[in-house]
Amino acid sequence: xxxxxxxxKRFGDTVALDxxxxxxxxxxxxxxxxxxxxGKTTTMRIAMGVLAADSGQIVYDGAPLGVEQRRRFGYxxxxxxxxxxxxxxxxxxxxxxxxxxTKAEAKRSAAELLEQLSLTERIGDFVQDLSLGNxxxxxxxxxxxxxxxxxxLDEPFSGLDPIAVDVMGTALRDRAAAGAPxxxxxxxxxxxxxxxxxxxxxGNGRIIASGPVDELKAKEVKQLRISVxxxxxxxxxxSGTVTRDGDDxxxxxxxxxEALRIAAAAGRVTRFAYDQPTIAEIFREAVxx
Ligand SMILES: Nc1ncnc2c1ncn2[C@@H]1O[C@H](COP(=O)(O)OP(=O)(O)OP(=O)(O)O)[C@@H](O)[C@H]1O
Numbered sequence: 291x292x293x294x295x296x297x298x299k300r301f302g303d304t305v306a307l308d309x310x311x312x313x314x315x316x317x318x319x320x321x322x323x324x325x326x327x328x329g330k331t332t333t334m335r336i337a338m339g340v341l342a343a344d345s346g347q348i349v350y351d352g353a354p355l356g357v358e359q360r361r362r363f364g365y366x367x368x369x370x371x372x373x374x375x376x377x378x379x380x381x382x383x384x385x386x387x388x389x390x391x392t393k394a395e396a397k398r399s400a401a402e403l404l405e406q407l408s409l410t411e412r413i414g415d416f417v418q419d420l421s422l423g424n425x426x427x428x429x430x431x432x433x434x435x436x437x438x439x440x441x442x443l444d445e446p447f448s449g450l451d452p453i454a455v456d457v458m459g460t461a462l463r464d465r466a467a468a469g470a471p472x473x474x475x476x477x478x479x480x481x482x483x484x485x486x487x488x489x490x491x492x493g494n495g496r497i498i499a500s501g502p503v504d505e506l507k508a509k510e511v512k513q514l515r516i517s518v519x520x521x522x523x524x525x526x527x528x529s530g531t532v533t534r535d536g537d538d539x540x541x542x543x544x545x546x547x548e549a550l551r552i553a554a555a556a557g558r559v560t561r562f563a564y565d566q567p568t569i570a571e572i573f574r575e576a577v578x579x
Contacts, residue, residue, distance in 0.1 A: 291315045292440050292471045294337055297346035306332045307343070308495040314440075314471035314488075319462060321482035322475040323573055324492035330475040331368045333492070334442050338365045350440070361389055364438030366446050370429050374418035378409060381417055382431045389436035396435065403431040407457055423454050430458060434465065441465055443474040447481055459485050479570040489569060491576045499576040507566045510575070514541040515565050516549055520557025527552050540565070
């Protein structure tokens with residue numbers, strides 16, 4: 291388990307992080323979201339030891355994270371770091387060797403990953419000749435080549451086409467299924483919803499909401515939706531705040547069982563469910579609170 295504990299960081303007068311804590315368990319995919327400048331990159335840089343915190347701790351499996359363990363992490367920095375004049379396959383293998391793999395191991399792992407990322411045909415091409423999206427796939431391969439124990443990725447999905455998004459998403463879920471904690475930041479909230487077990491929302495250097503996606507959604511549920519086929523208008527008969535939308539009645543703060551009885555007595559009930567908010571709605575509400 292990776293735990294980021296109570297990070298504080300200032301840049302001159304700017305308070306970038308003001309007590310940021312979050313964690314990812316083995317096999318858990320955590321989505322890290324927040325507006326521009328909220329503190330995501332700073333948090334991830336500190337977790338990777340690229341930047342020092344003013345205070346706070348990074349704890350891995352119960353002990354302060356050391357340099358050797360960090361070498362076994364996979365990191366995709368926001369400033370992508372590839373060598374443009376190196377060939378794709380050599381590039382990925384080179385990073386494997388930097389992480390302590392033998393030449394042969396690194397070459398094999400690079401070839402496997404590039405195949406998984408549909409880049410086998412580009413293995414002998416220079417990185418600078420690849421499209422930006424393909425360069426990003428290479429960047430992911432670089433962060434995965436040494437079979438990392440933990441993955442920390444700064445906006446890995448930005449600029450990818452929908453196919454590449456699927457490839458990247460599968461690669462991340464596979465790593466988590468193999469037991470790695472995975473943390474990634476993104477502004478694409480639909481992706482967070484689809485891929486993540488948990489979400490952490492940061493605003494102005496503070497965590498403003500966090501938890502398993504299902505729990506966050508369940509906590510924010512307010513509105514009951516009843517669809518009923520009837521000739522009558524039932525609006526005035528339900529308790530709570532009631533909005534009618536055709537056959538649908540949206541009820542807040544009412545008595546759901548009483549509403550169900552009234553609806554069933556009036557006609558055929560075709561739907562009776564609490565509307566769950568999307569992660570995008572939860573995010574918007576959290577940042578404007
Ligand atoms: N090297 C730096 N020097 C000065 N200020 C910095 C530096 N790095 C970050 N900041 C400031 O710290 C705050 C947090 O920035 P950070 O890059 O962590 O945000 P972010 O959530 O990653 O944003 P984005 O979504 O735009 O990438 C911002 O106010 C930013 O301007």
